[in-house]
């Protein structure tokens with residue numbers, strides 16, 4: 074696949090990280106735009122319409138969270154957040170506001186490139202393979218019969234409860250994006266009360282067991298600790 078046409082905007086005030094990310098992207102043939110400040114990033118976003126934004130949350134002139142809010146009012150361009158390990162709440166807030174994914178600093182070349190590829194592939198601008206269609210659909214090793222509400226793994230039916238089925242369909246529809254606990258709970262149960270996360274985790278554990286994934290050996294459903302879950306078919310193909 075020729076990815077040379079993809080234009081990526083990096084907004085990051087730390088020079089080392091900005092240069093590292095730029096070098097990685099250029100080596101992979103992406104066009105790269107760079108901004109040190111949020112306001113410059115906003116101007117570049119407006120004038121160049123990048124295909125993807127890599128955003129540091131801690132910027133000198135504004136909170137990266139504000140940038141996400143502003144962009145999401147008018148654009149669905151994927152946003153990949155760079156965050157420090159200590160700021161779990163920031164990650165969750167960024168995802169809830171519409172960021173597509175995050176990478177925790179320090180990160181390696183392979184991880185960054187995989188996340189970018191995944192975000193671009195799932196971007197609605199280039200077709201939305203994650204959207205729920207009537208009839209039958211498949212995602213990685215999973216096949217879903219939407220009419221009959223049945224799920225198959227490699228041709229074998231997996232008996233899911235109604236709640237488990239709803240979770241699977243919701244996550245499959247958001248393939249590639251990290252869905253936070255709150256987003257999933259809101260979608261599935263409609264309200265978020267005490268014990269909701271535990272209830273979700275129990276359901277997720279059952280789903281993973283039923284589709285044949287062991288903890289630590291997940292190829293399809295990825296547990297983002299303390300944040301949420303992501304379904305990824307990209308990594309299945311490449312790792």
Ligand code: CA
Pocket residue numbers: 085086087129130131132133
């Ligand atoms: Ca920073």
